[in-house]
Amino acid sequence: MGKNNNPRDLALNVINQVFNEEAYANIALNDALKQSNLTALDKSMATNIVYGTISHKMTLEWYLKPFIKKTKKWVKNLLLLSIYQIVYMDKVPDNAVVDEAVKIAKLQGDKRLSGFVNGVLRNFIRTERADFSQIKNETERLSIQYSMPTFLIKKFTNQYGKERTLAILESLETPSKNSLRVNTNLVDFDSEFDKLDSRFTVGKSKIASTAILADTGNFAVTDDFKNGLITIQDESSQLVAPAMEISENDKILDACAAPGGKTVHMAEYLKDGHITALDLYDHKLKLINDNAERLKLSDKISTEKVDASKAFEHFGGEVFDKALVDAPCSGMGLIRRKPDIKYRKETTDFQGLQEIQLSILENVGKTIKKNGIMVYSTCTIFDEENFQVVEKFLEQNEDFEQILITNEKEDIVKDGCMMLTPELYHTDGFFIAKFRKK
Numbered sequence: 001m002g003k004n005n006n007p008r009d010l011a012l013n014v015i016n017q018v019f020n021e022e023a024y025a026n027i028a029l030n031d032a033l034k035q036s037n038l039t040a041l042d043k044s045m046a047t048n049i050v051y052g053t054i055s056h057k058m059t060l061e062w063y064l065k066p067f068i069k070k071t072k073k074w075v076k077n078l079l080l081l082s083i084y085q086i087v088y089m090d091k092v093p094d095n096a097v098v099d100e101a102v103k104i105a106k107l108q109g110d111k112r113l114s115g116f117v118n119g120v121l122r123n124f125i126r127t128e129r130a131d132f133s134q135i136k137n138e139t140e141r142l143s144i145q146y147s148m149p150t151f152l153i154k155k156f157t158n159q160y161g162k163e164r165t166l167a168i169l170e171s172l173e174t175p176s177k178n179s180l181r182v183n184t185n186l187v188d189f190d191s192e193f194d195k196l197d198s199r200f201t202v203g204k205s206k207i208a209s210t211a212i213l214a215d216t217g218n219f220a221v222t223d224d225f226k227n228g229l230i231t232i233q234d235e236s237s238q239l240v241a242p243a244m245e246i247s248e249n250d251k252i253l254d255a256c257a258a259p260g261g262k263t264v265h266m267a268e269y270l271k272d273g274h275i276t277a278l279d280l281y282d283h284k285l286k287l288i289n290d291n292a293e294r295l296k297l298s299d300k301i302s303t304e305k306v307d308a309s310k311a312f313e314h315f316g317g318e319v320f321d322k323a324l325v326d327a328p329c330s331g332m333g334l335i336r337r338k339p340d341i342k343y344r345k346e347t348t349d350f351q352g353l354q355e356i357q358l359s360i361l362e363n364v365g366k367t368i369k370k371n372g373i374m375v376y377s378t379c380t381i382f383d384e385e386n387f388q389v390v391e392k393f394l395e396q397n398e399d400f401e402q403i404l405i406t407n408e409k410e411d412i413v414k415d416g417c418m419m420l421t422p423e424l425y426h427t428d429g430f431f432i433a434k435f436r437k438k
C-alpha cells in the first residue's frame with residue numbers, strides 16, 4: 001500500500017505536524033487530504049483518527065505511560081493514534097489496529113521499531129485498562145478524563161461551578177453538528193430545507209431561524225453550497241447579524257471580518273446599503289471576497305486591509321451606521337470543532353487578548369454615527385474576553401450605552417448579553433454584546 005492511500009499513515013503525518021510542530025489541525029489535515037488519493041470512506045476515517053487522537057491526547061498519553069519509557073516522537077504519536085482506535089473506535093478490531101500500526105512503522109522506514117510498536121500495543125490490549133477513579137486529585141482526574149489542561153479545568157470551575165463544568169466537558173466529548181445557513185436572498189428557507197431533507201438527515205435549529213442542522217454530510221461539495229444557496233455557519237454565529245438591527249440602506253463596518261461568515265449574512269439584509277470588511281491579511285481578504293462571490297453578494301461588500309484598532313485614523317469619525325467587532329479571541333468556544341485549541345499556549349493570554357479587544361472596540365466606536373449600533377462578539381466563553389470587556393468598554397467610553405439583548409430562550413441570555421456555552425444547545429461557545437452610541 002502506497003503512502004498516499006493509507007488513511008492511518010496520513011493521520012500520523014498530520015498528527016506529527018500538530019503535536020511536534022504546532023501546526024493547526026484543520027489546515028494540516030485539509031492539505032494532506034487534498035494531496036492524497038484516499039476514497040471518501042478512508043478520508044472520513046483519517047479525519048476521525050486525527051481529531052479523535054488530538055481531542056483525547058492527554059487521556060491517551062495517560063493510558064500509554066505505563067507501557068513505554070522514551071521513544072521517538074513519531075513512534076509515540078503512532079502509539080497514541082492506535083490506542084485511540086482501540087479504546088474509542090468500536091468497529092475496528094484490535095488486531096487490525098496493531099497490524100496497521102506495524103505496517104506504518106515499516107512504511108516510516110524503521111523495521112526495528114515496528115517490533116517495538118507491536119509489543120507495546122499487544123501489551124496494552126492484554127492489560128486491564130486503567131480507571132480514572134484511581135486519580136485522587138479531582139482537578140487532575142477531570143484533566144486526564146476529558147483531556148483538558150488543568151489550568152483550563154480550574155478556569156471552567158471558577159467561572160461555571162462544578163456541575164456546569166462537568167456538563168460542558170461532557171458535551172465537548174460528543175461530535176459537532178454540521179450547521180448550515182440558508183441564503184434567503186436566493187432561496188426560500190422551507191423549500192431548501194425540504195430539498196436537503198430528501199437527501200440528508202436534517203433538522204431545524206432551536207435557536208437560529210436560518211439554520212439547518214445535520215449529523216453527517218459533506219455539504220461543501222454540494223451544488224447548493226457551490227451556487228451559494230447554503231453556506232456553512234454555526235447556529236450561534238447566525239445570531240449576530242439579526243442582533244445588528246440592519247436597515248436596507250445601512251453603511252456597515254465589519255472590523256474583523258475574515259473569512260466573512262458574518263459579512264455575507266449581514267449583506268443579505270441590505271438593498272442599497274454597503275459593508276466595508278476589514279482584516280489584516282490579503283489572503284484572508286480573499287476568503288471574504290470568495291464568500292461574497294459565491295453567495296452573489298459582491299456588490300454589497302468591499303474589503304480593505306486595515307488594522308481595526310486604527311479604523312478611526314483610516315475612515316474618520318461618525319461614518320458608519322453600524323459596526324461589528326467580531327474580535328480576535330482565544331477561541332475557547334470552538335474546542336469541540338478545533339480540539340488543538342486547548343493545548344495552544346498562544347491562545348491563553350486572556351488579559352492580552354482583552355487589551356486588543358478593548359482597543360479595537362474603542363477605535364471602531366469612533367467611526368460610528370450618533371445613535372449607531374456596535375455589536376461585539378467572540379467565540380469564547382471566558383469572562384475576561386466577554387463580560388469584563390463589556391464592563392470596561394462602558395466604563396471607559398461614556399458616549400456608549402449597552403442595549404440589553406433579549407431572546408425567547410432565556411438560558412442563552414445573561415446580563416443583557418447572549419452567552420452560549422457548548423452544552424446548552426450543542427453549539428459552539430459564543431458571546432454577543434450590543435452597544436449604542438449616545
Ligand SMILES: C[S@@+](CC[C@H](N)C(=O)[O-])C[C@H]1O[C@@H](n2cnc3c(N)ncnc32)[C@H](O)[C@@H]1O
Pocket residue numbers: 237255256257258259260261262263278279280281284306307308309326327328329360
Ligand atoms: C473571529 S475571526 C472573524 C470571523 C469572521 N467575522 C466571520 O464571521 O467569518 C477574527 C478575525 O480578525 C482578524 N483580525 C485580528 N486582529 C485584527 C485587527 N487588528 N484588525 C482587523 N482584523 C483583525 C483575524 O485575522 C481574523 O480573521
